[in-house]
Amino acid sequence: xxxxxxxxxxxxxxxxxxxxxxxxxxxxxxxxxxxxxxxxxxxxxxxxxxxxxxxxxxxxxxxxxxxxxxxxxxxxxxxxxxxxxxxxxxxxxxxxxxxxxxxxxxxxxxxxxxxxxxxxxxxxxxxxxxxxxxxxxxxxxxxxxxxxxxxxxxxxxxxxxxxxxxxxxxxxx
Amino acid sequence: xxxxxxxxxxxxxxxxxxxxxxxxxxxxxxxxxxxxxxxxxxxxxxxxxxxxxxxxxxxxxxxxxxxxxxxxxxxxxxxxxxxxxxxxxxxxxxxxxxxxxxxxxxxxxxxxxxxxxxxxxxxxxxxxxxxxxxxxxxxxxxxxxxxxxxxxxxxxxxxxxxxxxxxxxxxxxxx
Numbered sequence: 001x002x003x004x005x006x007x008x009x010x011x012x013x014x015x016x017x018x019x020x021x022x023x024x025x026x027x028x029x030x031x032x033x034x035x036x037x038x039x040x041x042x043x044x045x046x047x048x049x050x051x052x053x054x055x056x057x058x059x060x061x062x063x064x065x066x067x068x069x070x071x072x073x074x075x076x077x078x079x080x081x082x083x084x085x086x087x088x089x090x091x092x093x094x095x096x097x098x099x100x101x102x103x104x105x106x107x108x109x110x111x112x113x114x115x116x117x118x119x120x121x122x123x124x125x126x127x128x129x130x131x132x133x134x135x136x137x138x139x140x141x142x143x144x145x146x147x148x149x150x151x152x153x154x155x156x157x158x159x160x161x162x163x164x165x166x167x168x169x170x171x172x173x
Numbered sequence: 174x175x176x177x178x179x180x181x182x183x184x185x186x187x188x189x190x191x192x193x194x195x196x197x198x199x200x201x202x203x204x205x206x207x208x209x210x211x212x213x214x215x216x217x218x219x220x221x222x223x224x225x226x227x228x229x230x231x232x233x234x235x236x237x238x239x240x241x242x243x244x245x246x247x248x249x250x251x252x253x254x255x256x257x258x259x260x261x262x263x264x265x266x267x268x269x270x271x272x273x274x275x276x277x278x279x280x281x282x283x284x285x286x287x288x289x290x291x292x293x294x295x296x297x298x299x300x301x302x303x304x305x306x307x308x309x310x311x312x313x314x315x316x317x318x319x320x321x322x323x324x325x326x327x328x329x330x331x332x333x334x335x336x337x338x339x340x341x342x343x344x345x346x347x348x
Contacts, residue, residue, distance in 0.1 A: 142345050149337060153322050158288045161323040165335040166294060169326070170301035 179261055183268035186249050187276075190269075193245045200266075200273045200311065202246040205289055206238065207266035208316045210259065221259040230254050267313070274311035282310040282328040285317040285336075290324075302328060 190199035210216050220230050231251045238247045253262055274281045282302055284290065290298065295312045302310045310328055317325075322337035 138345070142341070145344065146341060149321065149341065153287070153337070155288070158286075158322055161335075161337065162286060162288075162290060162294055165324045166298045166301050168335065169298065169305055169333060172305060 175261065176264075178258075179264045179268050182253070182258070182261075182265045183272050186265070186269050187272050189249065190245055190273075193243075195243050195245050196273055197311075198243050199246050199249065200270045201292075201295065201314070202242045203249065203266040204270055204313050204315070206242065206246065206250055207263040208289075208314070211263050212316060212318070217259060220254050221257070223257050227255040270311060270313050277309065277311070279309040279311045280306075280328055282312050282326055284312050284314045285320050285325040285327075286314065287316070287318055287320045287322050287337075289316050290314045298324075298326075302326065306331065 186199070186203070187196065190196040193199070210220060219225065220233065222230075231254060234251045234254050235247060238250060242250075250262070253259065253265060258265070271281055282299070284295075284298065290312070295314060299310055299312050302312075306328060320336045320338050321341070323335045323340075324333075325336045325339070326333040
């Protein structure tokens, strides 16, 4: 065919027909080498491709199942967390209620104690005031008595006291 | 040492008083004078000041006691003052009284009063104490202004307190 073409009008063939020959030969050699050397690998690759695709599809399916399981797990976890949150909130409410009750009870107890202490302090203060008043009255009364005694301890009174003492000693034998 | 000296003085004074036949009088007056001097800071300081000539101090004693005490008492006090033993006068008087009482078989009754008891009161009190305690006593009268009024008598372990001071104390404690 090359020769035919070469024997034609020659407008689309190279001027040197040998280039056609050599080029065709080189092409064929390279093509043959490729078929010879890469052919099996290409054939193997082409043959393995469906299996790989199938494997990748399997892996994808597994991943999808795993993902779906994860999603379900997350959903469950979310549901659990909602329950946990509700439980915590409920527990917090109970604790707050209990604390409130305890605080009220403690405050009431402290109020009672303060009232009792106040009453006791009042009684003690009243007693102390009475004692102070009594002492002050006693002091004033004794001071007045001592002044009266001093003023009345004249010589006559002294002699009378001495005579009275002697008479009493003599009378109590 | 001082007690021995005081006892020596007491023995000598007792001998002189007995020789004068005024043992009881001297004892009583000596106790009264000792009490008066001890109770007066000025008198005690003056009579105890050895820088003042002994003659001057004796003159003070005679001026104070002359006519108010027996001559034997004045002489004895003058002797004690002249010898510079005014500080021991009360102890000497006490020793004289104790010795005299012991010699008579009597017990000393220490009688504290705000004013001095006169002879008649002392005799009545001695008689009253004898009737009460059933033993003879010699009165040692000590003038103690803190008694305020009345008398406090101590005979041995027996205390007879009829003082105004004690009444006031009892009144204070009663409140």
